[in-house]
Amino acid sequence: MxxxxxLFFKREVVLVVSMILALGSMIFVVPDKAYAGxxxxxxxxxxxxxxxxxxxxxxxxxxxxxxxxxxxxxxDSWQLVWILVFLxxxxxxxxxxxxxxxxxxxxxxxxxxxxxxxxxxxxxVVMQTLAANMxxxxxxxxxxxxxxxxxxxxxxxxxxxxxxxxxxxxxxAVLFAAVFFFKREKIYGFCETSDHANGRKKSEExxxxxxxxxxxxxxxxxxxxxxxxxxxPIIVLLVAGSLLIRDREILCxxxxxLLGTFVGFFVFVGNMARIEFFRMFLEKMxxxxxxxxxxxxxxxxxxxxxxxxxxxxxxxxxxxxxxTNLGGLGTLIASMASLISxxxxxxxxxxxxxxxxxxxxxxxxxxxxxxMAAATIIP
Numbered sequence: 334m335x336x337x338x339x340l341f342f343k344r345e346v347v348l349v350v351s352m353i354l355a356l357g358s359m360i361f362v363v364p365d366k367a368y369a370g371x372x373x374x375x376x377x378x379x380x381x382x383x384x385x386x387x388x389x390x391x392x393x394x395x396x397x398x399x400x401x402x403x404x405x406x407x408x409d410s411w412q413l414v415w416i417l418v419f420l421x422x423x424x425x426x427x428x429x430x431x432x433x434x435x436x437x438x439x440x441x442x443x444x445x446x447x448x449x450x451x452x453x454x455x456x457x458v459v460m461q462t463l464a465a466n467m468x469x470x471x472x473x474x475x476x477x478x479x480x481x482x483x484x485x486x487x488x489x490x491x492x493x494x495x496x497x498x499x500x501x502x503x504x505x506a507v508l509f510a511a512v513f514f515f516k517r518e519k520i521y522g523f524c525e526t527s528d529h530a531n532g533r534k535k536s537e538e539x540x541x542x543x544x545x546x547x548x549x550x551x552x553x554x555x556x557x558x559x560x561x562x563x564x565x566p567i568i569v570l571l572v573a574g575s576l577l578i579r580d581r582e583i584l585c586x587x588x589x590x591l592l593g594t595f596v597g598f599f600v601f602v603g604n605m606a607r608i609e610f611f612r613m614f615l616e617k618m619x620x621x622x623x624x625x626x627x628x629x630x631x632x633x634x635x636x637x638x639x640x641x642x643x644x645x646x647x648x649x650x651x652x653x654x655x656x657t658n659l660g661g662l663g664t665l666i667a668s669m670a671s672l673i674s675x676x677x678x679x680x681x682x683x684x685x686x687x688x689x690x691x692x693x694x695x696x697x698x699x700x701x702x703x704x705m706a707a708a709t710i711i712p
Contacts, residue, residue, distance in 0.1 A: 347635065347669065348590045351597025358604035371603030376481045377592055378565040382555045382572040383474060387432045388586040389548045389576070393541070396424060396436045410450060410518045417441040417457055418508055422464035427552075430469035430476050430661075430670040431588075437461060438677045448520055454678065455689050456515075459696045460508055462674040463662070467504035467700075469670075470658035471497045473559055476670070477591060478640035478657050483559070486650030490560060496651055497658060499711050500704050507700060544579070551575060591637075598638055602645035615646045623649045624708060627656020628701070631667045636660045655708060662701040665693065 342349050390396065400420050407413050417437070425433035438461055445454050469475030473483035473493055483493055551572050557563040576583050605611050619626045623643065630639040636657040643653055661668035665675060671693070679686055 345590045347638065348594045348597065350634075351594045351601065351638065355597040355600035355604075358601045362604040362607050367607070368600065368603070371599045372596060373481065373484060373599065375565045376484045377595060378569045379484075379555060379558050380477060380480055380595070381587065381592060382551070382558070382568055383429070383480070384587045384591075385572055385576060385583055386548055386551045386555060387428050389544070389551075389580065389583045390428070391432055391436055392580075392583065392586070393544055393548070395545060395548075396420075396428065396432075397440055399424075400437065400440055404444065407520055409520055410448075410453070410515060411512050413444070413448060413450065413520060414453065414457055414460075414512050414515060415509070417444065418460045418464050418512070419505075421461050422468035422505060422508065425465040425469035426472045426475050429474070430465040430668065431673060433465040433469070434462060434670050434673040434677075437465075438674050439681075442678065442681055450518075450520075453515065454682065455685060455692050458674050458678045458689070459693050460511065462671050462693070463504065463696060463700055464508055466661040466668045466670060467501060467658070467704075470661070471501040474556070476637075476658075476661075476668075477595070478637045479654065480559070481595070481637075482640055482644065482650060482654050482657070485644055486654070488650065493654070496654060499707065500655070500659065503704065503707055504700065507703065547575060547579060594637070595641065598641035602642055606645045612646065619643055619647050620649075623647055623652030624656035624659070627653055628660040628663070628705070631657055631660025632663045633666075635666050635669050637669065659701060659704050659708070662697045662704070664697075665690065667697070 400416070403416050403420070404413075407416060417440075420440075421430075421433035421437045424437070428436075438458055441457055441461060442454060445451050445457065466476075470479065471494060473479050473490060479493075483490075488496075554563065554568055554571055558565055558568040573584070605615070626643055627636070627639055630643065634642070639660060640653060640657040643657075644650075647653065661670075665671055675689065675693070678689055
């Protein structure tokens with residue numbers, strides 16, 4: 334029993350920390366009716382629905398099938414790396430950075446093994462992680478903190494896209510150019526001769542068109558919630574009800590720890606905002622430095638908690654959006670999605686932790702420095 338508790342604490346560190354902070358803050362602010370106002374039920378509801386839909390599509394192998402099809406066009410190592418990197422870059426804009434990395438990092442490792450290009454596994458996984466973290470920054474549904482900040486800020490979808498577009502385009506250009514530093518080598522008959530091709534054909538056969546249509550419709554309904562066309566309670570009922578009827582297992586695949594983390598930080602931030610000394614201190618530290626505060630705090634507590642914390646003490650939403658998205662670069666915990674890549678590659682290659690961390694840190698710092706410099710000239 335004790336070992337299970339320890340394992341849970343190790344696996345869900347951010348959730349545990351958020352709950353400890355929430356419970357600790359209750360010592361200073363006794364629970365009352367105001368607590369109900371702390372929780373952003375709109376964000377939690379949409380996040381639940383989006384995670385459910387993405388879990389369903391991932392279970393079907395829909396994203397992998399697209400990747401398999403694209404790899405059928407590969408003829409050399411440059412094309413291979415571009416596809417493996419830009420799959421999570423573009424997919425993360427709609428399926429979140431977490432799902433993109435869960436799907437395409439192990440996919441990339443398998444493909445590199447088949448092509449006998451395992452020497453590229455460290456730089457490719459690092460680039461996939463950078464791609465997913467910054468590709469997801471473009472849209473309100475790309476990652477949890479964007480969904481929350483978008484909901485709080487009341488800015489339009491178009492304004493959000495325009496705000497983050499320069500950083501996303503610059504990241505894409507850097508990743509594209511970085512491939513030219515790889516040695517270009519021919520890959521002969523990859524999809525025609527490998528077992529991977531047989532797996533691709535089988536995956537295409539087992540995907541249910543009815544399920545694919547269902548999840549496509551549910552995703553469209555979620556987007557209507559993001560655009561504030563449909564109320565969130567109706568969307569939750571439609572998504573949860575559909576899954577209860579069609580595939581209850583998906584409801585077990587949702588990251589409830591992330592939802593719990595949101596609740597814990599909502600309570601903590603709500604209570605701290607009611608403590609005059611703490612509120613004034615944080616406002617003094619943050620106001621006028623929102624972007625930098627978002628970047629620096631993300632390095633220590635990751636960008637989702639940073640967004641939740643800082644949003645309680647400033648109304649400069651655009652600066653927070655940019656700061657917490659750029660803040661996903663840097664340390665391994667700056668974006669919790671980065672841990673997904675780390676766990677995936679280390680589980681396959683347990684002896685390369687040091688090399689991977691060095692490559693990861695250097696790549697992140699260089700890209701973060703470039704984007705921070707760009708932020709000084711982007712209006």
